[in-house]
Every structure is written in structure tokens, then in C-alpha cells.
Amino acid sequence: MLITTSRKIVQVISATLTNSYIGSLFTGTIYQGPLKGFCVPALNCYACPLAVSACPIGSIQHFVAHGAYHITLYAVGIITLVGAAVGRMACGWVCPFGLLQDLLFKVPSRKLTLPRAFSYGKYLALVLLVFIIPLIYKQTWFCKLCPAGGIEGGLPMLALDPTLRDLIGTMFTVKMLTVILFIVSAILVKRAFCRTACPLGALFSFFNRVSLFRISVDQDACIECDKCRQACPTDIKIYENPDDADCIRCLECKPACPVNAISYGLRNAALTQQKETFENA
Amino acid sequence: MRRKIPYILLAISILLILAGIWLGELPRIIKNATTLCLDCIGIG
Numbered sequence: 001m002l003i004t005t006s007r008k009i010v011q012v013i014s015a016t017l018t019n020s021y022i023g024s025l026f027t028g029t030i031y032q033g034p035l036k037g038f039c040v041p042a043l044n045c046y047a048c049p050l051a052v053s054a055c056p057i058g059s060i061q062h063f064v065a066h067g068a069y070h071i072t073l074y075a076v077g078i079i080t081l082v083g084a085a086v087g088r089m090a091c092g093w094v095c096p097f098g099l100l101q102d103l104l105f106k107v108p109s110r111k112l113t114l115p116r117a118f119s120y121g122k123y124l125a126l127v128l129l130v131f132i133i134p135l136i137y138k139q140t141w142f143c144k145l146c147p148a149g150g151i152e153g154g155l156p157m158l159a160l161d162p163t164l165r166d167l168i169g170t171m172f173t174v175k176m177l178t179v180i181l182f183i184v185s186a187i188l189v190k191r192a193f194c195r196t197a198c199p200l201g202a203l204f205s206f207f208n209r210v211s212l213f214r215i216s217v218d219q220d221a222c223i224e225c226d227k228c229r230q231a232c233p234t235d236i237k238i239y240e241n242p243d244d245a246d247c248i249r250c251l252e253c254k255p256a257c258p259v260n261a262i263s264y265g266l267r268n269a270a271l272t273q274q275k276e277t278f279e280n281a
Numbered sequence: 282m283r284r285k286i287p288y289i290l291l292a293i294s295i296l297l298i299l300a301g302i303w304l305g306e307l308p309r310i311i312k313n314a315t316t317l318c319l320d321c322i323g324i325g
Contacts, residue, residue, distance in 0.1 A: 029317075036314035037307050046314040047321035054314035058321065062313045063306070074301025074310060077294045084290035140320050149321035157322045167324040175323030212287035267287055 003251045007093055015096035017052075018042065019152075024049035028160040039075045041082040042095035043200050045146070047153030049160055055148075057200050061130055061140040070135060079200070083207030087214070087243075091194055091201050092233065092250035097148045098194060102233060104186035112188045113235065118196045119246055126199035142199060147182035150175045190235045195246050205245035213249065214267050215242045221261035231256035238262065 018040050021031040031052050039056040046055045056075045063072035082090050091098050105111075129142035143149055154175055158164050185192035194201045215238065222239045229237050231252045236244045238253045239261070254262045301307070319325035 030315065032315045034311065037311040039310065045318075045321050047318040054310055058318060059310050059313060063309075067309075072301060072306050072310070073297045073304065074306040077297030077299075077301055080290060080294035080297060084287050084294055139325075140318075143318060143320040144323075144325060146321065149318070150323055153318070154322035154324075157317070164322070164324060167319075169324065171325065172323040207290070210286045210290065212291070267284060 001255065003255055007250055007252070010093050011096075011099040011102070014042070014094045015099055018044050018096060019048060019050035019052070021050050021052050024160065030157075039078045040094070041078060041090040041200075041204075043097045043146075043148050043198060044095070045149045045152040047149055047157060049153075049156050051152070057130060057146075058140065058143055061134045061142055064131055065134040065138045065140060079203050080207075083204050083211060085212050087208040087211035087249050088201065088204040088245075088247060089213065089249035091198075091204060092248035095194075095200075096152075097198075098191065098233075098248070100151070101186045101191050101193060104183060105190055105233075107187045109187050111190075114189050114192065114195060121196040122194075122198050122202040122205075125197050126202040130199045144171060145174070145178050147175075147178045147193065150179040151182075154179075191233050191248070194248065195234055201248075208245055208247055208249075209243045212267050213264070215247065215249065215251075215253075215262065215264045217242050218261040218263070221259050222257075223259055223261075225258060227256045227258060228253035228262065 024030060028049075030047065030049055033052070035052045036046065036054050038053045039059055040053040041056065043057065044051055044053065044055055046053070046058055054075075056079055059072055059075045063075070064070050125142065129145065133139075133141045154172070158168075182193055217239045219239070224239060226237070228239065229235060232238065233250055233252060234246045234248055236246050238244065238247065251264060254264065
């Protein structure tokens with residue numbers, strides 16, 4: 001209960017801090033200050049009138065399409081820094097779009113389980129829409145399709161600036177279709193976008209296996225009751241692989257475990273504990 | 282060796298951030314993020 005409450009509080013604070021430019025409500029323009037130089041480790045559209053930071057995926061695409069050496073060391077460095085420290089934890093604790101999905105899943109409806117193969121979709125989105133297509137066509141194609149941009153940027157900006165409404169065309173219709181698809185899938189499936197389409201989640205997922213912070217499961221104590229899976233926002237069986245690429249390190253599984261088989265901490269401490277358990281057995 | 286990997290990655294990440302700043306990426310990130318992204322709002 002403590003972890004669930006703490007996580008919700010951190011998610012709300014993070015969403016508020018990264019979207020705190022209320023001046024846009026009066027001026028109708030986006031934030032122009034120096035804080036936009038910081039790439040927040042979350043999918044938060046910089047076209048959102050409230051946003052005070054840059055989107056790392058938007059920045060990466062911009063450099064791939066128009067940069068002198070087609071990569072931004074700065075944004076990749078921030079993602080590597082966060083990933084190496086805590087793996088995908090930013091997805092579970094910081095990302096406002098993740099919070100939105102957690103809230104949408106609370107809408108009463110029939111719930112569906114996502115086949116595991118769909119998880120590879122995010123890597124496809126990363127490679128094709130963030131790197132290859134922007135490199136070839138010099139356009140930021142993930143941004144064109146991103147539902148976060150539609151919800152956080154598109155709809156509010158069109159509401160604030162009537163002149164933009166004259167520019168609406170086919171791409172806006174496509175964008176709204178991705179928004180509808182996102183909302184419906186988030187209601188039916190746990191964190192559907194994070195698991196199937198988020199390129200930032202795909203980048204962070206590479207670090208779960210090597211991050212300083214890690215989760216471990218005492219396999220001898222685990223009774224595979226699946227209580228952890230029921231509590232998990234991404235519907236994974238943590239006891240099968242504590243370093244699962246879809247694990248967003250939300251830690252909801254720990255209080256859900258009836259036999260206290262799940263622990264977390266820094267890599268060295270967790271490895272030492274595992275070693276001691278093995279030696280005592 | 283496995284224990285050292287996160288620390289090596291953390292060191293690399295700091296070097297990447299500093300290299301990016303040294304190569305002048307920061308003003309470009311700010312310029313890109315402060316210009317309304319038409320692709321993002323669906324009219325690009």
C-alpha cells in the first residue's frame with residue numbers, strides 16, 4: 001500500500017513539474033525558457049503548452065534527421081544515465097504518459113491479456129520510426145504518429161490557438177486515430193502503449209539487465225501464485241525473469257507477494273544476498 | 282566484472298552528456314524544443 005501510494009504521489013508530482021508552465025494558458029504559446037534544454041527521461045511532448053522540458057525521443061529524431069552526425073550524445077547520455085542507475089524505473093515512476101495509462105486502465109471494462117509477441121513492437125517503433133525513417137526521409141515520423149503529442153500537444157494547442165485549426169489535414173486525422181487507438185487499448189490492456197509501441201521504453205528496457213538498481217526473486221520461497229502478476233502494471237511474471245524488459249520497476253509486486261520472495265536494492269547488495277542464500281542452501 | 286557494468290555505463294553516460302554539451306548540442310536541443318513541433322500536434 002505504501003509503495004502504491006508513494007508511486008502515485010511521485011507520478012503526480014513528476015507530471016506536474018514537467019508540465020508546470022501555466023503562462024501558456026494566457027499567452028497561447030509554448031514555454032521558451034532554458035529548462036527546455038533538459039531532456040526529461042519520460043515521454044512528455046515538448047509541443048504541450050504546459051511542458052517545461054524536452055522530449056528525449058523528439059530530440060533524438062531531430063538529430064537523426066537533421067544533425068551533423070545524426071545522433072545526439074546529450075540525449076542518449078541522459079537516457080543511459082537513468083537506465084544504468086535504475087533501468088526502466090522512470091517508466092513506472094516519472095512518465096506522465098504512463099500515469100495516464102494507469103488511470104485509463106481503472107475505467108471499468110472487460111480486460112484483455114496481451115500476447116507476448118506484441119512486446120517486440122516497441123523495438124520496431126524505435127528502429128524504424130525513430131532512426132531509419134527519419135534518417136532517410138528527414139522527417140520525425142514517430143512524432144507524426146505519437147499519441148502523446150496528440151493528447152498533450154495537438155488538442156490543447158488547437159484549443160489555445162485558433163489559427164492552427166486552418167492547418168488541419170489528413171495527418172491530423174491519422175494522429176487522432178492513434179489517440180483513439182491508444183485510449184481504447186489503455187482501457188482494455190495494462191500499459192498497452194508502454195509495452196508495444198514506446199521507443200523510450202524500448203531504450204530503457206536494454207538497461208534492466210545491467211542497472212545498478214535491481215529486483216531479485218527468491219526462487220525457493222516463491223510459490224508462483226501469480227499475485228505479483230495481478231499487481232503488475234505491465235502484466236509480467238517477475239518470478240520468471242526479474243530483469244524482464246517490460247518490468248517498469250514500479251515495485252508493486254513486492255507488497256503483493258504473500259511469501260515475501262521479492263526483494264530489491266542496489267546490484268552489489270542484491271548479488272551478495274543471492275550468493276549468501278545460495279551458500280546457506 | 283558484472284558488478285562493474287552499471288558503474289562503467291554511468292561513467293560513459295556522463296562522458297556522453299559532457300561530449301554533447303561540448304559539441305554544442307544543448308542550444309540546438311533548446312531551439313528545437315522551443316519551436317512549436319507541427320509534427321507533434323498533427324499538422325506537420
